[in-house]
Amino acid sequence: MDVIPMRRMSSRQRGVIAKVKANGELGRRIRDMGLVPGTPVEIQGRAPLKDPVAIRVRDFILTLRNNEADHILVQVDESP
Amino acid sequence: MNGPGTQHLAALAGNPNCGKTTLFNEITGARQHVGNYPGITVEKKEGFCDLDGHQIRVVDLPGTYSLTAYSLEELVARDFLIYDRPAVVINIVDASNLERNLYLTIQLLELGIPLVLALNMIDAAAGRGVQIDSEELSRRLQVPVIPTVAKSGKGKAELLRVTLKHAEEQPLWSPLHISYGPDIDPVLDKMEAAITEARLLPELPARWTALKYLEADEQVMNKGREVNAELSKNLEDLAEAVTDHLQKTLESYPEAIIADHRYGFIAALLKGGVVTKTERADRLHFSDQLDHVLTNRLFGPFIMLAILYVVYQFTFTFSELPVSLMESAFSALGRLGEATLREGPLKSLVLSGIIDGVGGILGFVPLVLLMFFAIAILEDTGYLARVAYMLDRVFRTFGLHGSSVMAYIISGGIAGGCAVPGVMATRTLRSSRERLATLLTAPFMNCGAKLPVFAMLIAAFFPARHAQLMFLLTLLSWSMALLLAKLLRSTILRGPSTPFLLELPPYRLPTFKGLLIHTWERTWQYIRKAGTIILAISILFWALMAYPELPADQQERFRESRHEILSQLPEELRETLAQAPEPDPTLPEGFEQALAALHALDQEEAEAALQYSMAGRLGLALETVTRWSGFDWRTNLALLSGFAAKELILSTMGTAYSMGRSRPAEDLSLSEQLAQDSRWNKTRALALIVFIMLYAPCLPTVVCIVREAGAWKWGLFSLAFNTTVAFLAAVLIFLGGSWLGSGNW
Numbered sequence: 001m002d003v004i005p006m007r008r009m010s011s012r013q014r015g016v017i018a019k020v021k022a023n024g025e026l027g028r029r030i031r032d033m034g035l036v037p038g039t040p041v042e043i044q045g046r047a048p049l050k051d052p053v054a055i056r057v058r059d060f061i062l063t064l065r066n067n068e069a070d071h072i073l074v075q076v077d078e079s080p
Numbered sequence: 081m082n083g084p085g086t087q088h089l090a091a092l093a094g095n096p097n098c099g100k101t102t103l104f105n106e107i108t109g110a111r112q113h114v115g116n117y118p119g120i121t122v123e124k125k126e127g128f129c130d131l132d133g134h135q136i137r138v139v140d141l142p143g144t145y146s147l148t149a150y151s152l153e154e155l156v157a158r159d160f161l162i163y164d165r166p167a168v169v170i171n172i173v174d175a176s177n178l179e180r181n182l183y184l185t186i187q188l189l190e191l192g193i194p195l196v197l198a199l200n201m202i203d204a205a206a207g208r209g210v211q212i213d214s215e216e217l218s219r220r221l222q223v224p225v226i227p228t229v230a231k232s233g234k235g236k237a238e239l240l241r242v243t244l245k246h247a248e249e250q251p252l253w254s255p256l257h258i259s260y261g262p263d264i265d266p267v268l269d270k271m272e273a274a275i276t277e278a279r280l281l282p283e284l285p286a287r288w289t290a291l292k293y294l295e296a297d298e299q300v301m302n303k304g305r306e307v308n309a310e311l312s313k314n315l316e317d318l319a320e321a322v323t324d325h326l327q328k329t330l331e332s333y334p335e336a337i338i339a340d341h342r343y344g345f346i347a348a349l350l351k352g353g354v355v356t357k358t359e360r361a362d363r364l365h366f367s368d369q370l371d372h373v374l375t376n377r378l379f380g381p382f383i384m385l386a387i388l389y390v391v392y393q394f395t396f397t398f399s400e401l402p403v404s405l406m407e408s409a410f411s412a413l414g415r416l417g418e419a420t421l422r423e424g425p426l427k428s429l430v431l432s433g434i435i436d437g438v439g440g441i442l443g444f445v446p447l448v449l450l451m452f453f454a455i456a457i458l459e460d461t462g463y464l465a466r467v468a469y470m471l472d473r474v475f476r477t478f479g480l481h482g483s484s485v486m487a488y489i490i491s492g493g494i495a496g497g498c499a500v501p502g503v504m505a506t507r508t509l510r511s512s513r514e515r516l517a518t519l520l521t522a523p524f525m526n527c528g529a530k531l532p533v534f535a536m537l538i539a540a541f542f543p544a545r546h547a548q549l550m551f552l553l554t555l556l557s558w559s560m561a562l563l564l565a566k567l568l569r570s571t572i573l574r575g576p577s578t579p580f581l582l583e584l585p586p587y588r589l590p591t592f593k594g595l596l597i598h599t600w601e602r603t604w605q606y607i608r609k610a611g612t613i614i615l616a617i618s619i620l621f622w623a624l625m626a627y628p629e630l631p632a633d634q635q636e637r638f639r640e641s642r643h644e645i646l647s648q649l650p651e652e653l654r655e656t657l658a659q660a661p662e663p664d665p666t667l668p669e670g671f672e673q674a675l676a677a678l679h680a681l682d683q684e685e686a687e688a689a690l691q692y693s694m695a696g697r698l699g700l701a702l703e704t705v706t707r708w709s710g711f712d713w714r715t716n717l718a719l720l721s722g723f724a725a726k727e728l729i730l731s732t733m734g735t736a737y738s739m740g741r742s743r744p745a746e747d748l749s750l751s752e753q754l755a756q757d758s759r760w761n762k763t764r765a766l767a768l769i770v771f772i773m774l775y776a777p778c779l780p781t782v783v784c785i786v787r788e789a790g791a792w793k794w795g796l797f798s799l800a801f802n803t804t805v806a807f808l809a810a811v812l813i814f815l816g817g818s819w820l821g822s823g824n825w
Contacts, residue, residue: 023333025150029579031339032145034180039343044368048377049473052482052580058179059208061371061584063469065476068579 002076006041006069007053014042015076022071034058035072087135088247091160093188094172095181096143097462097585099200102594103172103230104140107240123507124156131240136247139166145180147187149299161193162283167247170239172198175205175212175227176586178355182346185221192255192285195223196243198235202227204586208365209358216354231591255285260341264294264334267322271315278311280304293319294334367462367586375466384467391454392494395447402446410439429622436731437618437724442607444528444727449603451496451528455489456598460590464489468582476577478562479569483509483582484518488561490602492525495554499523499781501602503788511578517565519788520798523777524561526553529726534769536730540755541765557773564805613780617724621732624695625717630688638685645677690736695720709771709810710764710818719771725778763817767810774806 003018017039020030034057035041044054044061052063094100104112108127125140141160142153149155161169171188173181188195199214218225224242228235259265271290275281281289281303292300293315304312319334326332374383414435421427458464464486472482484506485493491502502522509515526534534553538546569575629635646654649671690696691713698720699713706716714736722729734750737757754760776799777785786795 020336023336026579027333027336028146028148028150029581031336032148032183033581033583034183034343036336036340036343038340044371045375046377047375047470047473048381050377051473052469052582054371054375054469054584056368058177059210060177060180060586061368063472063580063582063584065472065580068581 003073004076006043006055006072006074007066009043009074009076011043011045013076014040015074016040017072018075019073020071021073022068026068026071030064030068030072033062035062041074087137088168088244089137089139089164089166090168090170090243090247091164091166092138092140092170092172093157093161093184094143094200095145095174095184097583098143098172098174098177098181099230100140100143100172102591103198103200103228103236104138105593105597106230106233106236108138129240131244134244134248136240136244138170139164144184146184147191148295149297155299161188161191165193167194167250168243169193169195170198170243171195172200172228172230175199175202176208176210178205178210178212178350179343179346182349183342186256186258186342186345189221189223189256190258190291191288192253194246194251194253196239196246197221197223197225198230198239199225199227200230202235203229211356211358213354213356217349220349220354253285255287257287258341258345260338263322263326263329264337264341267318268294271318274311274314278308280308280311290315291338294322295338296323296335365586370587371466371584374463375470380466380470384470387458387463388489388494391451391458392496394454395450395494395496399447399450403443406443406446407439410435410443413439425626428626429619432625432735433619433622434615436735437622437728438611438615441529441614441725441727444532445603445607447496448498448528448606449599451494452490452501452602453595453599455497455602456595457590459486460588460594460598462585462587465582465584469584472580472582475562478566479514479573479577480518480562480565481509481511481514481577482580484514484565487518487522488525488558491522492527492530493554493558495526495550496528496531497525498527498529498602498606499525499777500784501605502527503781503784504605506788509578513569513573513575514578516789516794517568517573519785520568520794520801521561521565523781523785523798523802524557524564524774526557526773527726529778530772533726533729533772536751537754537765537769540751541760541762553769553773556770560774560805560809613783614725614728617779618728621695621721621724621728624698625690625693625732625735627693630685630692634688634692635685638681638688641681642678645674645681649674690717705807708814709807710767710814711771711810712759715768719775722772723776723779725780726772729772763814766817767814770813771806771810774802774809776803776806 009015017035017037019037020027020035022030039057042056044056046053047063051066053066053069054061054063056062092100092104104125104127107129109129111129112125112127123142127138127140129136129138139160141157144151144154144157147154147158149158160166169188171185173185185195185197197218199212199217202212205212212227214225214227224246226235226239226242228239230236260268268287268290271293272287275286275289280286281300284300289300289304293304296319301312301316304315322334326334326337330337374380376383414431417427417431417435421430455464458467468482468485471485475482475484487502487505487509489502490497490505491499499522502525503519506515506519506522509518534550535546538549542549630638691700695717696713699716702716702720703711703713706712711719714733717736718729718732721732730750737750737753754765776782782795782799785798786792789795
């Protein structure tokens with residue numbers, strides 16, 4: 001059970017958010033979208049140029065840039 | 081108590097993509113209008129609905145995910161709730177995405193405003209195997225909860241009935257108190273007490289104000305400082321102390337802790353039978369399966385290109401007939417004016433000033449309408465969000481945002497849009513820098529008004545390569561827009577990018593009504609400019625081209641020459657000529673010649689008059705600069721009028737070039753005339769095309785830029801910047817082409 005930044009997660013991998021390091025506007029946006037510690041997430045895929053990343057969280061699909069995903073630490077399940 | 085016949089104010093609040101607009105349309109029908117909130121550019125939609133002899137005025141608040149003060153939309157929504165104090169807020173939540181949607185609900189309840197919850201898209205939720213016990217949810221939240229399906233109108237009557245009942249009861253604001261944990265709660269209580277005692281910001285619930293201080297909400301804190309600097313300072317110190325403590329112990333911020341507890345509250349709320357999921361959670365939804373194909377790393381971009389190509393084809397194929405019908409309608413109107421109006425300034429004003437100017441714009445309404453209809457389909461199905469997702473990486477390279485693509489496409493990115501709604505579409509962008517860069521570069525797209533000019537020039541000089549060249553021009557406008565955006569973002573608009581965080585809503589079948597309303601709103605913005613600014617500017621340009629008139633002695637000289645020609649003809653022929661100046665084979669030889677000579681004289685006079693006019697002199701004066709790009713005074717004139725509306729370029733060129741020719745102009749189209757004109761060649765044509773693509777946005781767009789950017793300087797900037805860029809590009813092409821060879825290749 002590793003804790004890794006969301007950027008490093010592979011497609012279809014699941015996990016639970018452990019920590020959101022961002023603050024200020026980015027932090028607020030991330031929380032507004034329901035990404036708070038304890039929330040399960042699953043990587044849905046990545047855009048053609050590998051960025052942004054699409055995740056499934058709380059019954060919807062959210063996309064965020066890799067440099068934003070860096071601020072989100074996820075406790076990941078075993079590799080998919 | 082309110083008697084019958086009163087009006088109640090209700091606000092519609094909810095996340096983006098929760099079906100809010102559909103419900104608003106369903107409730108208010110056609111009885112709505114779109115305006116702006118005072119002083120800012122966020123759209124304010126209002127409508128009315130009657131029920132049991134009462135009227136409900138419904139204001140559709142901008143779709144927001146929360147009530148913080150980071151974006152204009154959120155601020156607007158919040159200020160409306162606080163200062164306009166609607167009797168009831170109808171909060172629409174997406175039943176299939178309840179947790180996140182309730183985050184806004186909780187914030188509305190923290191504010192304490194009377195609320196009715198519309199549990200929307202309950203059918204879609206059921207389709208996903210999600211059952212919601214709305215009665216239990218209502219009991220736990222202490223607010224009415226009505227399941228609805230906005231698309232079909234299901235639950236609408238019940239929702240309105242409950243809303244009206246709620247409004248009639250005039251409930252007091254009762255803020256929801258939730259626990260934010262042991263670190264926050266004690267200090268929150270302390271702050272609340274201090275605020276209540278000092279009556280700081282009495283229009284707001286004290287606890288809410290305290291919460292905003294802890295969340296470091298600039299807007300509320302500024303207001304607090306204004307009315308009571310001392311107390312505000314104390315509150316800020318208290319908040320700072322908690323922040324320090326949380327930083328040391330948890331490496332967190334009060335904001336984050338508060339958000340965590342809100343989500344915790346929601347989780348507890350939905351536990352124990354409120355939400356039951358009957359199907360396996362990992363079941364692939366149809367929407368997800370579609371995304372596996374449509375946003376596939378390999379096929380996604382190709383499918384996107386194909387879809388955009390279909391949109392382009394659809395728009396142009398189906399608009400061909402209506403556009404030509406509109407054109408013939410306006411030329412028929414022109415002929416009618418020609419036949420019925422008396423010679424004189426009024427006739428000239430109506431024909432050249434009004435019918436040509438306004439008709440030129442209205443003629444393209446079918447094309448613009450179809451383009452906006454196609455864009456509305458892409459938008460309402462949810463595909464446009466995928467385009468933003470797929471292209472964000474590209475756009476970010478140029479300092480823009482994935483959502484910039486929307487503004488580009490509406491402005492004419494697929495060819496044939498309008499920069500006015502395009503500039504307005506930048507409202508979805510949150511960062512002011514990215515937004516400015518987008519709205520300043522969107523006018524480089526090939527809008528529906530530039531296309532006919534391109535088409536004319538291409539037909540004249542590159543007849544065999546129409547399709548390829550149009551495609552090339554589309555690519556060129558995108559490259560220029562992106563490169564110049566990059567230039568702006570690395571100079572005057574330098575700064576970090578804003579968070580992307582874009583929701584991909586599930587694919588949905590759009591409703592026809594929604595599509596029509598969507599299409600019409602944008603098309604109307606286009607039509608409206610024809611009736612207002614463009615009408616005024618057409619008249620102004622007509623006056624510039626008509627006045628000052630030729631001096632009397634010159635007019636006299638033309639009259640004498642005309643008289644001379646006529647006097648050489650026999651008496652009876654002179655009569656015929658005066659009655660019907662038409663070529664007629666039954667008439668003798670000398671008549672034809674005289675007729676041609678008279679025509680030449682007319683044209684010569686018209687040209688002299690045009691050159692003598694204000695506009696002509698301006699065009700001539702500009703030749704000292706524009707000879708570097710190969711534009712003569714006639715072209716300059718057309719480009720000047722194009723500043724009013726790009727549609728006018730064509731008609732002004734038509735007027736300017738129909739003069740000074742020995743044969744009646746009706747014989748040849750403008751395109752044919754230019755092709756035969758020895759002064760023109762391919763290089764000149766290309767330089768002109770590129771100049772038109774890039775130069776100053778039309779006046780309605782500039783006005784729109786000023787309004788959207790909030791300062792005149794940006795309107796002026798776009799005028800100067802775009803024209804400079806366009807001129808440099810045209811000079812490069814013209815000199816390069818001339819240097820390479822004759823200019824015809």
